[in-house]
Amino acid sequence: MANEPDRVFHVELLSPKQKSPKLEADLDLFAEKYRKVLDAGHVACITDNPMGILSFQGTELIDVLGLPVRPEQVSIHLNTFHTKKDLDGILTQAIAMGIDNLLAISGDGSPRLPKLTGKDIGNAVESVTAVELIRYIHREYPDQFTVGVAFNPYEPPAHEMEKMRRKVDAGAAYVTTQPIIESHETLEQLETFGIPIVIECWMSRKLHLLAECVGYEIPEDTPYDPMANLRTLMARYPHCEFYLALLGFKTQFPLLEQACA
Amino acid sequence: MKIVACIKQVPGTNDCTIDPETKRLKREGVEAVLNPFDLYALEQAMLLREAVGGEVIALSMGPPQAETSLREALSCGTDRGVLLCDRAFAGSDTWATSYALATAIRHLGGVELVLCGKQAVDGDTAQVGPGIAAHLGWPQATYVSAMPGVEGKRLTVRRMNEDGHDVLEVDLPAVMTVVKDLNTPRVPTLRSCLAARKATVTVLTAADIGADARCLGLDGSPTRVVKTSPPPPRGTKTVHIAGDGRTCARQIVHELRMKSLV
Numbered sequence: 399m400a401n402e403p404d405r406v407f408h409v410e411l412l413s414p415k416q417k418s419p420k421l422e423a424d425l426d427l428f429a430e431k432y433r434k435v436l437d438a439g440h441v442a443c444i445t446d447n448p449m450g451i452l453s454f455q456g457t458e459l460i461d462v463l464g465l466p467v468r469p470e471q472v473s474i475h476l477n478t479f480h481t482k483k484d485l486d487g488i489l490t491q492a493i494a495m496g497i498d499n500l501l502a503i504s505g506d507g508s509p510r511l512p513k514l515t516g517k518d519i520g521n522a523v524e525s526v527t528a529v530e531l532i533r534y535i536h537r538e539y540p541d542q543f544t545v546g547v548a549f550n551p552y553e554p555p556a557h558e559m560e561k562m563r564r565k566v567d568a569g570a571a572y573v574t575t576q577p578i579i580e581s582h583e584t585l586e587q588l589e590t591f592g593i594p595i596v597i598e599c600w601m602s603r604k605l606h607l608l609a610e611c612v613g614y615e616i617p618e619d620t621p622y623d624p625m626a627n628l629r630t631l632m633a634r635y636p637h638c639e640f641y642l643a644l645l646g647f648k649t650q651f652p653l654l655e656q657a658c659a
Numbered sequence: 660m661k662i663v664a665c666i667k668q669v670p671g672t673n674d675c676t677i678d679p680e681t682k683r684l685k686r687e688g689v690e691a692v693l694n695p696f697d698l699y700a701l702e703q704a705m706l707l708r709e710a711v712g713g714e715v716i717a718l719s720m721g722p723p724q725a726e727t728s729l730r731e732a733l734s735c736g737t738d739r740g741v742l743l744c745d746r747a748f749a750g751s752d753t754w755a756t757s758y759a760l761a762t763a764i765r766h767l768g769g770v771e772l773v774l775c776g777k778q779a780v781d782g783d784t785a786q787v788g789p790g791i792a793a794h795l796g797w798p799q800a801t802y803v804s805a806m807p808g809v810e811g812k813r814l815t816v817r818r819m820n821e822d823g824h825d826v827l828e829v830d831l832p833a834v835m836t837v838v839k840d841l842n843t844p845r846v847p848t849l850r851s852c853l854a855a856r857k858a859t860v861t862v863l864t865a866a867d868i869g870a871d872a873r874c875l876g877l878d879g880s881p882t883r884v885v886k887t888s889p890p891p892p893r894g895t896k897t898v899h900i901a902g903d904g905r906t907c908a909r910q911i912v913h914e915l916r917m918k919s920l921v
Binding site: 416421452454455458459462481484509510511512 | 695698734843844845846847848849850852853856
């Protein structure tokens, strides 16, 4: 039985890389973290080839590792770097497993990853973004999935809000932001869409790794306390949910309940 | 159909340096990957197997660590992995390498089709595929971009050339080098990766395949690299464009057109 925590966090679980020389150990660690998240009553969010690095899919990990699925507690990321056959395979397997929560993102490509085309999914437009992906999922698998989308507050606001409008029109049911440090002015604008907001909290002390996301250099020695940032965000945005990226399972995970107190 | 897909482990980076003494690539300390063009050869081999039945063997020549690339091929779905690994192969140029691979293909027996990537991204010679065909005395088609038909012992293929493409009918057995327009390589699954890690990769020496030692290594390599030099640095120029958005966009398009980039 899972705990019923005071606050449910969306905990990011990076799927093991295909080229890992210590694959078996990585799989064991993934399974251990997954079970921990579920047992604590949080939501396990499994990534999809992050940074374009070939990794294993959430559904196949759960299947092969024999992990339990509690529908309210599992979310898989799904990007546009799949063949249509693989995409349908993932969606069909997710339904069979009882997974109904997806985070649809355009994603990061690499030469090794195929890219969905408009033709593949019956769209007139050749390029496929998260918008086309959501439309496809809702059209081909009606009423099967709650689909969330990503929002980047570091992009030019007018452009990002327009993209967000198209995502909501396509059927986005919730939005997960890029990492927020303390606060961000665009979050208020996001509320106008009337869908739940999940704020990403960067749990690594290495703040400079966010440089690519925010679009400017962050000095390596920039002091940053992730738990303090989480507490600040929870106090400032009490009505939002929180996505914990790169959470430390040894040091930070045991402190989550304390952070909510 | 018994198909051999030749693969090569190459440095996974553009930061390779050349040993000034040996004139060879320095591979130490550089991440090794499966030559990207070989993925298309592997995929086509598996598509053919799915269409007409048979067996796909991934074949490579290299040091013991090249086994990793063979396991990657196995995770993509090949039936067997064979590594030619022997000090006798060291220092082989493209001619000696293609001799060794052709000898191994004969040793495997009953092979009807050999598929190779159009070239390896480290040497960029594109000579090994045609070299295998020459050593085997088989017909070849290079730069194959489509395989629309298989009929008995004959394959219809489309090959790219500088002006467009040729459509060829090739009698088997044959050797083909392929380009990336041919297919979309599949992504290995977790199950296939786990199975590949446990699979046996057959290691064969020069003696195992009955190769003539005089045709291998430096002795069997007619190529002599007398000098290597880095390419001249590319000239870069920063152009500052001022004005409103429309003016800037026009100017950028003009600059790109002048360079025939759009």
